[in-house]
Amino acid sequence: MNTSLPWPDGAEVLPIAALRPVLDRLASLVTTHEEDAAQIPGLAVSEEEVAADPPPALEQLVDELGGIELRGARVLDLLVEDRTDVGPYTLLGDARTYYPLYETPDAAVVLTLDEHGTPGAVHGIGEDLSLQLAAPDLTTYLGLFADALEATLAALAERGPAEEDTDTERTEVAEQLMDAHLFAALLGTVDGVPEAELVPAEGDAAADGALALADLRGAALGTRVDPMDVDVPGDPLETHLSWREHGLVIAVHGG
Structure with missing residues (x-):
């Protein structure tokens, strides 16, 4: 390998x-x-x-x-x-x-x-x-x-x-x-899908540099998260993501 x-x-x-x-x-x-x-x-x-x-x-x-x-x-x-x-x-x-x-x-x-x-x-x-x-x-x-x-x-x-x-x-x-x-x-070409709320990060997530979190635990398949909705300092395209809880919690970080 x-x-x-x-x-x-x-x-x-x-x-x-x-x-x-x-x-x-x-x-x-x-x-x-x-x-x-x-x-x-x-x-x-x-x-x-x-x-x-x-x-x-x-x-x-x-x-x-x-x-x-x-x-x-x-x-x-x-x-x-x-x-x-x-x-x-x-x-x-x-x-x-x-x-x-x-x-x-x-x-x-x-x-x-x-x-x-x-x-x-x-x-x-x-x-x-x-x-x-x-x-x-x-x-x-x-x-x-x-x-x-x-x-x-x-x-x-x-x-x-x-x-x-x-x-x-x-x-x-x-x-x-x-x-x-x-x-x-799955790829953003269907309208009317459920949207997950992005909430300000707190606690350990905030300490790790996350600005916002979207929790998809228990969410319906197809639920959408738009990281570009988060106001980040600097260039929005320098935003990056990390995962928590087996990839079901999405953390949005600034550039």
Whole structure:
């Protein structure tokens, strides 16, 4: 495994047994719909050298599964090779505090990681840098992803065999279906979602430099937090975020 980032080593490895049902489900979907979907090999089975640097807590998962491709596009990527701190990641700070699961040039879905490297909640990040709660943990997110993939593949199958369809149109439809079943609700493109209140930080959070907190514990999936609503000294784009309570409390810090 590539270890170019100085990952913390205090996190327990996420046991593969807890993920087995959803991994088997994804494998079955890909096998059944191999004309439209493909499984990206994990590190233990890949025949090619992979430059990805996943957090140690995901070791068992990424040994088995590298991700899922839909019509050639990565809709789940567990082996991200090129990390960046721009675009949707502008406010996220230290690359060791999150790990991308899906990304476009303007949006992303990320897994939060605490100071020990323990995985927490999953958030979508929109073009406006707002966050939306995708799932309280990785296992739940993978289940929601599998639901969306299953619905998408079923709809594609109803169009008929891939070899009798137009490649470009089928690919566009696949993207639209995944957006409709999952990504649109997480990436700031759906109106009317619940909003979490940002309140002034107090106590330990304030001592750590946080200006405001949004508490998503118990919040509905899709609940939105807009860090740009917080008045910060200096350049708002120098605002950065940190996580508390397994990624369910978002702290907004000034530049």
